[in-house]
Amino acid sequence: MSDQLSEKDWLDQGLKTLATRGFTALKAEPLAKAMGVSRGSFYWHFADIGAFHAAVLARWHEVAAEQIIANVEAASKDDNPLALLLRRVFGERLMLERAVRTWASVDSAARSAVQAIDRRRLSYVEGLLTQSGLSAEIARARAQIFYWAFLGFALSDQSLPKARQQAVVDELVRMSAS
Numbered sequence: 500m501s502d503q504l505s506e507k508d509w510l511d512q513g514l515k516t517l518a519t520r521g522f523t524a525l526k527a528e529p530l531a532k533a534m535g536v537s538r539g540s541f542y543w544h545f546a547d548i549g550a551f552h553a554a555v556l557a558r559w560h561e562v563a564a565e566q567i568i569a570n571v572e573a574a575s576k577d578d579n580p581l582a583l584l585l586r587r588v589f590g591e592r593l594m595l596e597r598a599v600r601t602w603a604s605v606d607s608a609a610r611s612a613v614q615a616i617d618r619r620r621l622s623y624v625e626g627l628l629t630q631s632g633l634s635a636e637i638a639r640a641r642a643q644i645f646y647w648a649f650l651g652f653a654l655s656d657q658s659l660p661k662a663r664q665q666a667v668v669d670e671l672v673r674m675s676a677s
Contacts, residue, residue: 504536506544509551510558517555518595522602522609525552556612559599564619581627582672585645589668593653600654621646628675645671 512534516524524530527541527548534540545551571584603609621642628638648671659667 504534504540504544506554507558508534509541509544510554513551513555514558514562514595517559517598517602521598522552522606525555527551552606553608556599556609559595560612560616560619563596563599564616564623568623579631579672581624581631581675582668584624584627585668585671588649589652589664596653617646620649631676633675641675645675 509530512530513525516530516533525548527538531538531541541551545554567584567587571580571587575583599609600613603613624645625635625638625642628641629635633641648667
């Protein structure tokens with residue numbers, strides 16, 4: 500790679516590093532070495548490591564909430580958006596989710612980022628359930644249950660075979676409509 504990396508390049512490398520090596524690996528020197536550039540490239544885009552950490556958390560919010568929501572909305576013209584969302588999130592390896600939540604257990608900025616994404620995701624799922632005809636009270640309760648199911652899946656080290664995973668998603672979709 501050249502020294503002409505963009506801020507996005509650094510942030511994407513930060514997310515990749517966070518997912519595979521944890522938040523303690525989010526340092527300028529090892530990241531620059533992994534990307535084949537000098538630390539100067541890092542400091543061209545970020546004032547310090549704190550600014551980088553804040554930008555990584557903002558990028559995580561973008562890819563782990565906003566992009567997923569936008570993709571579901573774009574793809575759901577002829578399909579149930581909640582079913583699309585559930586298939587998507589229960590079909591992913593969620594190493595990044597676990598890494599950010601681990602970081603949040605020891606860092607207040609990461610904890611705030613997790614709380615913000617939790618609110619955003621819950622609000623989105625609650626809205627989908629309300630749009631499907633459920634009362635606001637039931638939609639709120641089911642959104643919380645679905646989100647807890649997602650978090651349990653995300654934080655679990657156990658993966659499900661595809662058929663079992665599909666059965667769980669199918670049951671969650673069925674629950675959303677009843």
